Amino acid sequence: MTSPLEQKKIKIAGPSIVTANRTWDGIVVYRTAAKSWSADLSEAAIVRNSDEAKALLAESVADDVGAIGPYIAPVQVGADGKIEPGNLREQIRRTGVTIGQSAQA
Amino acid sequence: MYAYDEIDRTLVNERVSEFRDQVKRRLSGELTEDEFKILRLQNGVYLQLHAYMFRVAIPYGTLATNQLRALAHVARKYDRGYGHFTTRQNIQFNWIKLAELPDALEDLAKVGIHAMQTSGNNMRNVTSDQWAGVAPSEIEDPRIWSELIRQHTTLHPEFSFLPRKFKIAITASDHDRAAIKIHDIGLRLIKNEKGETGFEVLVGGGLGRTPFIAKTIKHFVHGRDILSYIEAILRVYNQYGRRDNIYKARIKILVHELGIEKFSREVEDEWQHIRNSSLQIDDEVIEDIRSRFTYPAYEKLPHMPDELRQAAADPDFEAWRKNSVAPHKVQGYSIVTISLKPTGGPPGDATAEQMDALADLADKYSFGEIRVGHEQNLALPHVAKRDLPALWKALDKLGLATPNVNLITDIIACPGLDYCSLANARSIPIAQELTRRFANHELANLIGRLHINISGCINACGHHHVGHIGILGVEKNGEEVYQITIGGRADENAALGTLIGPGVKFDEVADVVEDIVEAYLALRERPEELFMDTVKRLGVEPFKERVYATR
Numbered sequence A: 001m002t003s004p005l006e007q008k009k010i011k012i013a014g015p016s017i018v019t020a021n022r023t024w025d026g027i028v029v030y031r032t033a034a035k036s037w038s039a040d041l042s043e044a045a046i047v048r049n050s051d052e053a054k055a056l057l058a059e060s061v062a063d064d065v066g067a068i069g070p071y072i073a074p075v076q077v078g079a080d081g082k083i084e085p086g087n088l089r090e091q092i093r094r095t096g097v098t099i100g101q102s103a104q105a
Numbered sequence B: 001m002y003a004y005d006e007i008d009r010t011l012v013n014e015r016v017s018e019f020r021d022q023v024k025r026r027l028s029g030e031l032t033e034d035e036f037k038i039l040r041l042q043n044g045v046y047l048q049l050h051a052y053m054f055r056v057a058i059p060y061g062t063l064a065t066n067q068l069r070a071l072a073h074v075a076r077k078y079d080r081g082y083g084h085f086t087t088r089q090n091i092q093f094n095w096i097k098l099a100e101l102p103d104a105l106e107d108l109a110k111v112g113i114h115a116m117q118t119s120g121n122n123m124r125n126v127t128s129d130q131w132a133g134v135a136p137s138e139i140e141d142p143r144i145w146s147e148l149i150r151q152h153t154t155l156h157p158e159f160s161f162l163p164r165k166f167k168i169a170i171t172a173s174d175h176d177r178a179a180i181k182i183h184d185i186g187l188r189l190i191k192n193e194k195g196e197t198g199f200e201v202l203v204g205g206g207l208g209r210t211p212f213i214a215k216t217i218k219h220f221v222h223g224r225d226i227l228s229y230i231e232a233i234l235r236v237y238n239q240y241g242r243r244d245n246i247y248k249a250r251i252k253i254l255v256h257e258l259g260i261e262k263f264s265r266e267v268e269d270e271w272q273h274i275r276n277s278s279l280q281i282d283d284e285v286i287e288d289i290r291s292r293f294t295y296p297a298y299e300k301l302p303h304m305p306d307e308l309r310q311a312a313a314d315p316d317f318e319a320w321r322k323n324s325v326a327p328h329k330v331q332g333y334s335i336v337t338i339s340l341k342p343t344g345g346p347p348g349d350a351t352a353e354q355m356d357a358l359a360d361l362a363d364k365y366s367f368g369e370i371r372v373g374h375e376q377n378l379a380l381p382h383v384a385k386r387d388l389p390a391l392w393k394a395l396d397k398l399g400l401a402t403p404n405v406n407l408i409t410d411i412i413a414c415p416g417l418d419y420c421s422l423a424n425a426r427s428i429p430i431a432q433e434l435t436r437r438f439a440n441h442e443l444a445n446l447i448g449r450l451h452i453n454i455s456g457c458i459n460a461c462g463h464h465h466v467g468h469i470g471i472l473g474v475e476k477n478g479e480e481v482y483q484i485t486i487g488g489r490a491d492e493n494a495a496l497g498t499l500i501g502p503g504v505k506f507d508e509v510a511d512v513v514e515d516i517v518e519a520y521l522a523l524r525e526r527p528e529e530l531f532m533d534t535v536k537r538l539g540v541e542p543f544k545e546r547v548y549a550t551r
Ligand code: HEM
Pocket: B046, B048, B053, B085, B086, B087, B088, B092, B164, B165, B182, B183, B205, B206, B207, B208, B209, B250, B413, B414, B415, B419, B420, B421, B422, B459, B460, B461, B462
């Protein structure tokens, strides 16, 4: 995973969000427009150019007690405003493991 | 079993309270993640995709039943009811909350389990043969030496900040079940002409981005000198190892760049300086460690008890026995491998219920001892042959009697993109699909010994390079693509597999493996010719042709 410090030259190809893992329990969270974290992707703040992305990431990195390892991830935004993960990794982070069951029965 | 001494217990307990304090300071914001990361890694805590992951060491793969119950307890209380056994005699919990980790560590410390040195650039868990102490042809119990090295290197200041992680494995049998040739240092316990115990020392093995099979650096190092010799290797590594480039930092790269001759000369020079120092091991030290390993009070039992003879009439029992039961050094006993590879299940996972039930079975049938092997299976090391039928029935009820040990569905797979933040592609669903394709155990038996290894990225945690069939997940234009290799092996004849051609898509992997297997069945000269023999005889060409003819 790319550290945010290495993401200095931030370029985004389309709508993006900032995601991380919540510090106390590790669950997947998304940065919201209210400068907070939410487990619900629909509440994520969408950024559409590098300056916005850089600002959202900087603000997220600063909130180190809230969540760890923040990074920018692509999303798709539907006509109805519905946000979907932009790649398989983020899909899996959102919906969980694809292995059907959590362990053998 | 091994009894830890007071030093170990104090150390482990101190570590827990130290970590509790660190977590508290992290959660209050007193420590930043940057400051905390190295501390959590020292306690086996990683960050994965969905949560923190907690890696616990099982030194030389030996577990007592109270320890297995403690692992079950952690799975149940702090995780989602299961744990994942890895290729390095560790167990990983995938869903632990940071705030609860100190409690989990404390519960484990009560039974002498810890997570020290399961991550970071230090000496990792020293691994060994899971059949140590019970394998018939073994020269001596290799765990005595694993323990010696463990004691010497645990929290040793000189080895706590190495250029990169460092892994040692030890075997004492002709057949290498500890995969010593893919470790930074591999030790093969042998006797010299005078009958003295010592080691053939191998160095520079490893997989990952740049795979190498370890080379022999010295044919015989006397047991009493083994610590100084290892220390000499580590000093040379500490001095020359590439700290500037993480991809070149492992000792395998140094050995490769210097060449084994030059590297061994450097080690030899260093060794002459320290050889006759306090690092020389007294016999009493070894005897003390030896005396802490206890062996069961075996009974005098017949080679072929009636219970076994009667059960042999049941084909299901026989199918399981043939693959799971191995000879023991004591007459009347067996070593039983417990497959953690059920059809459709994730390789290496065990539920808390299974762990608890297995602990009960180990108390009843295996003198309270369980082993963990690098193939992501467990073993009961001391089962009386007369108990095999009853044990089989009990295991079957628990879903732990899949008769596939060493067969095509006994797959080694890393967590891949379902869990791991470094992954490019998924591993577990590929393994699951393959276990379904080859679920027919008669077919699997007909195919015979065949190891499939799957990794979700080039770090090679699933040892794909040394799989008879290796599968490596990569990413291409946002899609999962899998590269297939053939002809690797991890045993005493370790070799790296050969890539057969362009990568294939997620949905095609199982078809490709089927093609390879069909080609093998058609090409083999007789049923006893194993997959690896056919590959050796004919090379990869015929398999390549078959796979790509229609793709
Ligand atoms: C999801 C958590 C994991 C992470 C982040 C991780 C990370 C890594 C990395 C970065 C390496 C390469 C190190 C290097 O070459 O210097 C590595 C190697 C390795 N990992 Fe993992 N790993 C994880 C899980 C596992 C699991 C579950 C297993 C066992 C099934 C495992 C077994 C190994 C082994 C045996 C190697 C050594 C390969 C070699 O010789 O270089 N790892 N791991």
